[in-house]
Amino acid sequence: MTTVTARAPRSDHPGSDFARLSKKITEAGLLGRRPGYYTLRISAVAGLYITGWAAFVLVGPSWWTLAVAAFMAVLYGQVALVAHDMAHRQVFRRRRASEVSGRIAASWIGMGYGWWQDKHTRHHANPNTEDLDPDIDPDLLVWTQEQARAATGLPRLLGRRQAFLFFPLLTLEGFNLHVSSGRAIANRSLKHRALDGTLLFAHCAVYLTALFWVLPLGMAFAFLAVHQCLFGVYLGSVFAPNHKGMPILSADNRPDFLRRQVLTSRNVDGGRFTDFALGGLNHQIEHHLFPSMPSPNLRKARTIVRQYCRDLGVEYAETGLITSYRLVLGSLHRAGAPLREARVRG
Incomplete structure (x- = not known):
């Protein structure tokens, strides 16, 4: 994929296009809290999380414990999605309550809240924008052909076959979450890093102690691998369809807020089960436009936003889940083309 400048026709009516859309959403009552x-x-x-660890103790040293590991991988993913909503102030209106609850939820899965919030905030401000969105930094994979041409080390090695390696690499995402959280603690600019470090250390200590206390050595390592690898695959499968394969913007020539959010995001069509599995993030366009909107309201907002974009002539991307993965893999394959060509020439 190459870097593009995505623009669309603008309305001649006074006020920004986003301001008028925001008024429609507000009048529909979709920004209100959903406490129930x-x-x-x-x-x-929370109940299923506690039940899962209780089952882990009750099953004990049996290979059936790997079924518990798979169940807990899904629960860790669901906790991550709840922490995400809390961080966006979808649950509580006040910043303090949102931060405290989000940090508690993040500690349940061994994630550094401050590190993740900083990274995710920068992503929301500039989705799919080179040099501004940390989610498209070429740290392991390359997302554009320009990145491929400049790649060294692992990105250069993996880039040739990164489309085939994408899902296998997601098995490492759970471990990467913990490692990146730990590395961020050394950053003196990180707010509340002592608290985040304490919570991260406490989670890891309790988690590993439980595994190696209850299970024999080999079984404990097997549980660890199944749990963390499936957790990584689940997380990656939730977030990958949202932006990968969509236009990548240039940092010095970006469209307005509405177009920046809509043109770089993709919705995943589906029913209530899709909403549950993806935590509402399948309505990615609406989430990026209104990040504090409670996730159960996103489906209703979708109808308003989609029609509004059609009226403006702004492309609104929407596809099924399997097709979204195909598009992600296709974009990765195209991005790695210069590395494959260089190998042939070499």
Whole structure:
């Protein structure tokens, strides 16, 4: 994929296009809190999380414990999605309550809240924008052919076959989450890094102690591998369809806020199960336009936003889940083309 400048026709009416859309969304009441929904959702996730670890103890040193590991991988993903909503102030209106609850939820899965929030905030401000969006930094994979031509080390080695390696590499994403959280603690500019470090260390200590106390050595390592690898695949499968394969913008020539968010995001079509599995992030366009909107309201907002974009002539990307993965893999394959060509010439 090459860097593009994505622009679309603008309205001649006074006021920004986003301001008029925001007025429509506000009048529809879609920015209001949903305390009942989040009380039920958080209670269910917390209850299943506790039940899962109770089952881990009760099953004990049996290979059936790997089924518990798979179950807990899904629960860790659901906790991550709840932490995401809390960080965006979808659950609580006040910043303090959102930060405290989000940090607690992040500690349940061994994620550094401050590190993730900083990274995710920069992504939301400049999605798919070179040099500004940390999610498209070429740290392991390359996302554009320009990055491929400049790649060295692992990105250069993996880039030739990165489309085939993408899902296998997601098995490392859970481990990467913990390692990156730990490395961020050394950054003196990180707010509350002592607290984040304490919570991260406490989670890892309790988690590893439980594994090696309850299970024999080999079984404990097997549980660790299944749990963390499936957790990584789940997380990657939730986030990959949202922006990968969409236009990548130039940092010095970007469209306005509405177009920047809509043109770089992709919605995943599906029913209520898709909403549950992806935590509402399948409505990625609406989420990026209104990040504090409670996730159960995103489906209703979708109808308004989609029609509004059509009226403006702004492309609104929407596809099925399997097709979204195909598009992601296709974009990765195209991005790695210069590395394959260089190998042939060499």
